[in-house]
């Protein structure tokens with residue numbers, strides 16, 4: 082839909098319609114390095130936007146755009162739920178992480194991040210690693226989660242995996258009155274930075290895991306890790322993971338995996354995993370609820386990495402990060418209880434909590450002019 086305005090500028094309303102919930106979307110195109118990226122800032126009510134950068138061989142710009150819009154919105158909720166003073170943002174780089182990475186590409190990306198002058202802080206996500214951003218920090222300070230040797234807080238997938246483990250324990254406690262992980266079966270999709278650490282922890286705790294990954298080397302590696310533990314590993318084909326009869330489905334790869342094709346297949350008691358945007362649409366949360374499958378809202382349970390990178394911006398403190406990551410356990414139990422009491426889905430219960438916090442901050446922002454910076458300020 083195009084409309085001709087008085088000053089003769091044609092405005093494409095469709096594109097603004099698409100971004101209508103977002104504050105800013107930046108397209109980055111740098112032919113010398115081959116960089117094609119999109120940065121989306123969803124909402125900065127609580128503070129500057131914060132969220133990782135994903136790299137994927139997206140099939141189209143539309144697919145990349147949809148991903149970054151959904152992911153950045155999720156970050157607004159994740160920051161609100163984890164009680165962080167940051168807003169929601171995310172970036173995607175279009176390209177195969179196994180082939181298209183270069184120092185030049187990550188430096189060019191850094192120049193775009195720098196141009197936002199602190200409206201957006203970023204680091205790793207699916208398809209990117211801490212080492213990639215060692216190039217980016219040559220161009221900008223607005224990067225987090227680089228190795229400790231480079232002044233960062235290190236691998237954010239460690240607290241993310243810890244948070245999911247707390248989420249699994251809390252869910253076990255809610256369902257069975259014991260938070261022991263042992264003796265239960267977990268179907269894990271994706272053995273990357275987060276999924277692998279969860280799988281290892283579960284094996285050591287004496288759990289049975291069923292795993293899948295498109296990278297067969299990771300399957301072989303987790304099979305080796307089972308040796309000497311009281312846990313077991315079974316590997317299945319990628320699509321088979323949805324059919325596994327297990328206590329938990331643990332999605333740790335792509336988003337949108339709970340959709341019309343998969344939701345009817347699931348034969349688990351609960352879904353608790355690190356993947357962002359697990360539900361293709363909100364109604365899939367309702368279908369899980371109606372099937373009696375307890376769903377741990379993804380942005381509650383996978384907040385550990387975010388907690389670490391947010392903390393880094395004030396000067397890293399591992400104890401503070403651990404305490405906040407542990408709080409995922411209680412936060413999740415509260416959400417389960419509220420959903421039960423109010424006859425709503427767990428996503429509705431979690432969203433309510435976040436929207437309340439955003440609304441309170443909006444009212445505060447209107448009341449006080451932001452003429453002074455808060456005491457607990459981001460280090461320059």
Ligand SMILES: NC(=O)C1=CN([C@@H]2O[C@H](COP(=O)(O)OP(=O)(O)OC[C@H]3O[C@@H](n4cnc5c(N)ncnc54)[C@H](O)[C@@H]3O)[C@@H](O)[C@H]2O)C=CC1
Nearest residue numbers: 207208237238241271273274275294295334355356357386
């Ligand atoms: N790294 C972090 O700290 C955080 C990650 N997340 C989310 O958790 C998920 C995993 O993140 P990472 O472990 O960092 O990513 P990663 O890129 O290290 O690992 C993803 C793994 O999934 C596998 N995979 C991709 N498609 C698959 C498919 N169709 N079936 C099975 N396996 C498949 C990949 O081969 C890879 O091993 C993503 O959705 C990410 O956004 C969320 C919060 C923080």
Ligand SMILES: O=C(O)CCC(=O)C(=O)O
Nearest residue numbers: 132133204205237386387
């Ligand atoms: O985990 C990170 O490094 C950043 C946070 C993030 O992007 C996420 O939680 O999805």
